[in-house]
Amino acid sequence: xxxxxxxxxxxxxxxxxSAMAADFSVNRANTDKVNTSGFQCRQCQLAPGLSGExxxxxGYNDSDDIHSGNALGDGRDGMIASVDAELGYRSQGGYxxxxxxxxxxxxxxxxxxxxxxxxxxxxxxxxxxxxRFENSDAATRLWHDKGLLQPSPNLRYLDLELERQQAGIGLxxxxxxxxxxxxxxxYVRYDREEKQGHRSAxxxxxxPVNFALPVDESNDKLRAGLQLSGHNWFTELAYQGSQYNNDxxxxxxxxxxxxxxxxxxxxxxxxxLNGQYRLASTIFSGRIVAGRMLQDEGLIQMTGNPLQSWxxxxxxxxxxxxxxxxxNSRLRLGGxxxxxxxxxxxxxxxxxxxxxxPVSGAIRQNPLLDIERQSARLNASYRLAPGYRLxxxxxxxxxxxxxGEREETRDHSLxxxxxxQLVSPLRLDLKASYGDRGxxxxxxxxxxxxxxxxxxxxxxxxxxxxxxxxxxxxxTPLNWMTLDFNxxxxxxxxxxxxxxxxxxxxxxxxxxxSLQLSERLSAYGTAGQQWISSQQNxxxxxxxxSDIKDNFISLGAxxxxxxxxxxxxxxxADYQFANSEGNTLTEGGAYDDYYSFNHSxxxxxxxxxxxxxxxxxxxxxxRYFDTDGxxxxxxAVTGLTTLGVLNHNYNAHQLMLSFSYLLP
Amino acid sequence: MIxxxxxxxxxxxxxxxxxxxxxxxxxxLSQTELEQQLEQKFSEGKxxxxxxxxxxxxHKRDQKVMALFxxxxxxxxxxxxxxxxxxxxxxxxxxxKHNRGGKxxxxxxxxxxxxxxxxxxxxxxxxxxxxxxxxxxxxxHNLEQVACADCHQVHAAEDPMLNPLxxxxxxxxxxxxxxxxxxxxxxxxxxxxxxxCIDCHNPHGSLTESxxxxxxxxxxxxxxxxxxxxxVLWEHAPVVENCANCHKAHGSVNExxxxxxxxxxxxxxxxxxxxxxxxxxxxxxxxxxxxxSCLNCHSQIHGSNHPAGSLLSR
Numbered sequence: 006x007x008x009x010x011x012x013x014x015x016x017x018x019x020x021x022x023s024a025m026a027a028d029f030s031v032n033r034a035n036t037d038k039v040n041t042s043g044f045q046c047r048q049c050q051l052a053p054g055l056s057g058e059x060x061x062x063x064g065y066n067d068s069d070d071i072h073s074g075n076a077l078g079d080g081r082d083g084m085i086a087s088v089d090a091e092l093g094y095r096s097q098g099g100y101x102x103x104x105x106x107x108x109x110x111x112x113x114x115x116x117x118x119x120x121x122x123x124x125x126x127x128x129x130x131x132x133x134x135x136x137r138f139e140n141s142d143a144a145t146r147l148w149h150d151k152g153l154l155q156p157s158p159n160l161r162y163l164d165l166e167l168e169r170q171q172a173g174i175g176l177x178x179x180x181x182x183x184x185x186x187x188x189x190x191x192y193v194r195y196d197r198e199e200k201q202g203h204r205s206a207x208x209x210x211x212x213p214v215n216f217a218l219p220v221d222e223s224n225d226k227l228r229a230g231l232q233l234s235g236h237n238w239f240t241e242l243a244y245q246g247s248q249y250n251n252d253x254x255x256x257x258x259x260x261x262x263x264x265x266x267x268x269x270x271x272x273x274x275x276x277x278l279n280g281q282y283r284l285a286s287t288i289f290s291g292r293i294v295a296g297r298m299l300q301d302e303g304l305i306q307m308t309g310n311p312l313q314s315w316x317x318x319x320x321x322x323x324x325x326x327x328x329x330x331x332x333n334s335r336l337r338l339g340g341x342x343x344x345x346x347x348x349x350x351x352x353x354x355x356x357x358x359x360x361x362x363p364v365s366g367a368i369r370q371n372p373l374l375d376i377e378r379q380s381a382r383l384n385a386s387y388r389l390a391p392g393y394r395l396x397x398x399x400x401x402x403x404x405x406x407x408x409g410e411r412e413e414t415r416d417h418s419l420x421x422x423x424x425x426q427l428v429s430p431l432r433l434d435l436k437a438s439y440g441d442r443g444x445x446x447x448x449x450x451x452x453x454x455x456x457x458x459x460x461x462x463x464x465x466x467x468x469x470x471x472x473x474x475x476x477x478x479x480x481t482p483l484n485w486m487t488l489d490f491n492x493x494x495x496x497x498x499x500x501x502x503x504x505x506x507x508x509x510x511x512x513x514x515x516x517x518x519s520l521q522l523s524e525r526l527s528a529y530g531t532a533g534q535q536w537i538s539s540q541q542n543x544x545x546x547x548x549x550x551s552d553i554k555d556n557f558i559s560l561g562a563x564x565x566x567x568x569x570x571x572x573x574x575x576x577x578a579d580y581q582f583a584n585s586e587g588n589t590l591t592e593g594g595a596y597d598d599y600y601s602f603n604h605s606x607x608x609x610x611x612x613x614x615x616x617x618x619x620x621x622x623x624x625x626x627x628r629y630f631d632t633d634g635x636x637x638x639x640x641a642v643t644g645l646t647t648l649g650v651l652n653h654n655y656n657a658h659q660l661m662l663s664f665s666y667l668l669p
Numbered sequence: 670m671i672x673x674x675x676x677x678x679x680x681x682x683x684x685x686x687x688x689x690x691x692x693x694x695x696x697x698l699s700q701t702e703l704e705q706q707l708e709q710k711f712s713e714g715k716x717x718x719x720x721x722x723x724x725x726x727x728h729k730r731d732q733k734v735m736a737l738f739x740x741x742x743x744x745x746x747x748x749x750x751x752x753x754x755x756x757x758x759x760x761x762x763x764x765x766k767h768n769r770g771g772k773x774x775x776x777x778x779x780x781x782x783x784x785x786x787x788x789x790x791x792x793x794x795x796x797x798x799x800x801x802x803x804x805x806x807x808x809x810h811n812l813e814q815v816a817c818a819d820c821h822q823v824h825a826a827e828d829p830m831l832n833p834l835x836x837x838x839x840x841x842x843x844x845x846x847x848x849x850x851x852x853x854x855x856x857x858x859x860x861x862x863x864x865x866c867i868d869c870h871n872p873h874g875s876l877t878e879s880x881x882x883x884x885x886x887x888x889x890x891x892x893x894x895x896x897x898x899x900x901v902l903w904e905h906a907p908v909v910e911n912c913a914n915c916h917k918a919h920g921s922v923n924e925x926x927x928x929x930x931x932x933x934x935x936x937x938x939x940x941x942x943x944x945x946x947x948x949x950x951x952x953x954x955x956x957x958x959x960x961x962s963c964l965n966c967h968s969q970i971h972g973s974n975h976p977a978g979s980l981l982s983r
Contacts, residue, residue: 026704026785026787026788026791027704027707027708027711027784027785027787027788027791028788028791028795029707029711029762029776029788029791029792029795030791030792030794030795030796031751031754031755031759031760031792031795031796032795033711033795034711034714034755034759034763035711035712035713035714035763036714036716036755037714038714038715038716039714039716039755039763040718041720041754041755041756043718043719043720044719044720044721044722044755044756045719045720045722046720046721046722046725046745046752046756047722048721048722048725048729049721049725049735049737049738049743049745049752050745051738051739056739056826075858075861076861078861093826093827097746098746099744099746099747101741101744103827105832107834113858113861113863115833122747123741123744123747123749123750124741124747124748124749124750125747125748125749135858135863137858179749190799198893205961206968207960207961207964207965207966207968208968208983209966209982209983213956213960213961213965213966215960215961215965222896224895226892230800232799232800234798234799239798239799239800239803241799241800243800247891247895247898249895249896249898251896255975263975264983265968265975265983266969266973266974266975266978266983267974268896268974269899269901269974271895271898271899271900273891273895273898275884275888277884279800279803279876281800281803288806290803290804290806290807290876292803292876294884296884296888298898298899298900299900300899300900300901300974302974304902304974304976305975305976307976307977309976309977310976310977312976315902315974317899317900317901317902318900319899319900321884323884323885325876325877327804327806327807327876329806329807331787334785334787337806337812339806339807339812341807341876343876345884345885347909349900351900351902356902356976356977356979357976357977358977358979358980359977359983369979371902371903371979372904374904374906374909374910376909376910384807384812386812391699391700394814396812404910406906406910408906409906424813458940458941458946460940461938461939461940463907463937463938464937464938465907465910465911465914465938489845491845491846493846504940504946505936505937505938505940506937513846515845515846515848515849517845531845531848533845533846533849535846535849537922539929539933541933541936541937543936543940543946543947543948544940544943544946545943545946545947545948546943549948551933551936553929553930553933555922555923555929556922557849557853557922559849559852581852583852583853585853585854585921585922586922587922587923587930589930589933589952591948591949591950591951592948592950593948593949593950593951594950594951595951596951596952596958597951597952597953599930599952600854601854603852631854633924633952634951634952634953635930635931635952635953635958635959635960635962636953636959636960637953637959637960641953641959642953642954642955642956642959642960644956645956645959645960645965647959647960647961648960
């Protein structure tokens with residue numbers, strides 16, 4: 006009992022302190038006595054010029070799997086080259102430019118340029134290449150050509166990879182003081198992304214056949230805004246829009262047209278008005294957003310389709326109001342109200358379905374999914390004493406939806422957190438939360454009422470109790486050593502679910518050690534584990550039960566030693582290990598292996614030849630393995646055609662020599 | 670995850686480089702005493718006669734101090750810069766008698782400062798009062814007493830938080846579970862800094878849940894996955910409602926960032942007429958548990974625009 010009394014005592018003693026946190030903002034400064042005409046700063050003048058570093062990299066990749074390109078930055082096997090840059094340029098009159106490039110020339114790299122007069126205007130230019138590698142040996146007998154999947158007796162091997170090329174241009178301009186209204190500033194930015202490659206997909210011929218879906222699409226984005234600000238307020242009017250275009254058409258087989266519908270082009274637009282007003286130590290923030298998502302792509306023309314094109318239109322509304330107030334230097338209270346609505350105003354028609362739906366029959370009307378959500382959040386933070394802080398909060402969320410098995414769900418949750426600086430080197434944080442979800446009567450949906458299993462509760466709609474706890478320990482026994490330990494435990498109990506997900510647990514810890522052993526030598530180590538277990542029931546002819554036990558391990562260590570050889574040489578090493586594993590147990594037995602692991606290592610040395618030049622040699626190693634029992638040979642399962650066994654098992658190496666030119 | 674800012678891997682080197690911060694003559698003052706003294710000085714407004722030149726008489730040998738002039742906060746030729754006004758004292762407060770032996774406190778920032786984060790941050794927020802900081806006061810970072818200077822540096826040619834190659838390192842020095850998630854079997858390419866945490870989250874807070882930059886979680890995902898945005902003729906209700914119903918954005922031990930493997934994931938919601946709830950005793954034995962499992966047929970799981978695609982299979 007002594008511990009809480011001590012806290013209380015400290016809290017009461019602390020009340021004699023200042024009522025509020027100090028506000029040292031420059032616009033509150035007492036400048037009556039200051040004369041800035043004498044503020045010359047003769048000692049801080051900088052000569053205009055270029056500074057920074059530019060680096061040319063040349064190296065060699067040794068890998069027989071393009072998947073290694075995710076870790077090594079490039080999927081090629083052989084010579085690679087790239088450029089890095091960190092350049093800054095200052096000119097007289099306050100103009101500044103900055104060029105940054107990283108791995109430019111590899112499958113994953115970027116370059117960005119910022120130029121202008123900070124605080125007045127700035128032009129931004131960006132380019133990025135982002136590639137995700139999946140598999141290099143996906144086997145298919147379907148050859149794609151302009152929307153036709155041509156069957157072939159010969160297998161074709163394709164790379165499953167997606168390359169995104171992104172480019173953007175942005176301009177911001179500050180108009181300064183606008184009469185007596187306030188400061189006006191503006192920005193506009195345009196971005197374009199082109200994505201190409203192949204990804205895994207599947208179609209029904211009527212047998213299921215996995216195939217490599219070609220991807221050729223683009224996304225154009227525009228955002229612009231006007232901001233007006235005064236001493237204790239600001240407001241912004243902003244627009245953002247996006248136009249998505251897909252250049253891959255609906256897919257056909259020679260004997261069956263339009264078996265697979267292409268992702269349709271779409272647009273999204275949002276208009277936002279937000280603002281903030283500060284009244285002493287209370288801050289009011291609000292936002293209203295009106296959005297619209299559109300899609301009017303021509304529909305596949307077939308018997309049973311009454312429409313040439315479908316007018317898809319979804320209107321969205323978002324509104325938020327937040328208040329935060331510092332009651333005194335110890336207590337801060339906050340609250341927020343949110344409203345979100347998705348109103349689907351698309352056209353409705355009846356379509357003949359090729360597969361007989363046992364629920365709705367052969368003819369079905371497209372449903373319009375509307376969602377309306379309201380939420381409220383409250384929080385409080387109270388400083389009990391120096392180093393001791395208690396926080397708490399309550400959150401409520403109500404979601405109403407059309408055509409769901411449960412038209413309304415309501416979530417309540419409470420949380421509390423206590424942070425304690427127990428003794429000088431040891432800090433402890435404890436957090437606990439409890440949430441409960443209920444709602445309207447769970448019933449089969451309007452469209453599926455007759456056949457859905459009456460005992461099934463979909464997990465995102467079901468009654469649920471969520472209990473979670475977290476603990477964090479930070480130990481700093483010496484000014485050169487920090488040890489962090491964090492752990493968490495969460496239990497989701499779907500208490501009324503008989504069929505479906507009934508329980509889910511997620512718990513784990515991570516440990517992080519940082520050492521600054523000397524001015525030149527630093528080291529770190531990390532370790533973490535996580536366990537996620539779920540239990541679910543199904544009902545085919547008889548009920549069945551399934552346990553899913555996932556776990557994850559990560560380890561890491563590294564060190565960096567600088568200042569060797571007369572301050573010229575820096576050496577470093579990093580190592581990471583990660584293991585992801587999933588175990589599925591059903592009453593019929595355990596699933597085959599489903600796990601992946603990787604060892605990643607990097608060794609580097611950087612040597613300064615002189616003040617203007619440096620050499621760096623880097624070696625990177627990636628060992629990667631993954632397996633999935635569901636992966637089977639192309640025709641291993643009767644009636645199913647796959648892309649083959651797409652597991653990975655490789656060792657990849659990269660050796661890179663870098664030459665840097667350093668500007669003063 | 671408990672995300673209290675810690676003296677972590679990211680911050681320790683900074684402290685060690687500047688041990689003098691901890692050895693200030695006013696180190697013996699309590700936080701309350703220090704704030705009271707600084708408030709008194711601030712209200713008296715006894716600024717130096719020569720601005721930065723007065724400060725640099727003593728501090729010019731400190732490389733960290735002089736690094737200010739490499740960055741935008743040290744620009745003399747910019748009317749918005751502190752150097753165009755009260756110079757060093759715009760942020761560190763009026764000098765008063767600090768130059769007479771250096772025993773009178775000044776406003777200081779970062780992990781070595783005894784000032785409360787609210788007081789430190791009031792300096793920054795005095796100028797950085799714009800929509801990006803709109804939700805700061807209700808944000809997790811503010812409630813956790815994170816100071817601007819815990820992440821940002823103005824005494825540098827460039828604030829490291831403007832460098833996309835250093836952002837994830839800073840965030841994960843506290844958000845350690847998110848760091849571990851980056852190494853799971855499937856994850857966004859955060860581990861290699863090809864995405865940054867701030868592509869989705871606003872560390873200064875947001876009026877959207879989880880400090881997301883867009884107005885909802887789905888809108889955030891659509892920024893890069895516009896093909897999933899729709900609307901489409903046949904929508905999949907949980908997809909429309911919340912991408913996180915099926916996916917874990919920070920990483921998963923399952924492929925495609927899925928919460929669970931197929932067919933189990935699908936069967937957590939579907940048991941219609943026994944077909945969807947078919948017990949798959951072992952993966953790889955039938956079309957229900959091999960290849961893409963349920964998605965062998967229902968491949969348009971995010972929604973279909975095919976007139977006959979109500980079962981999301983075309």
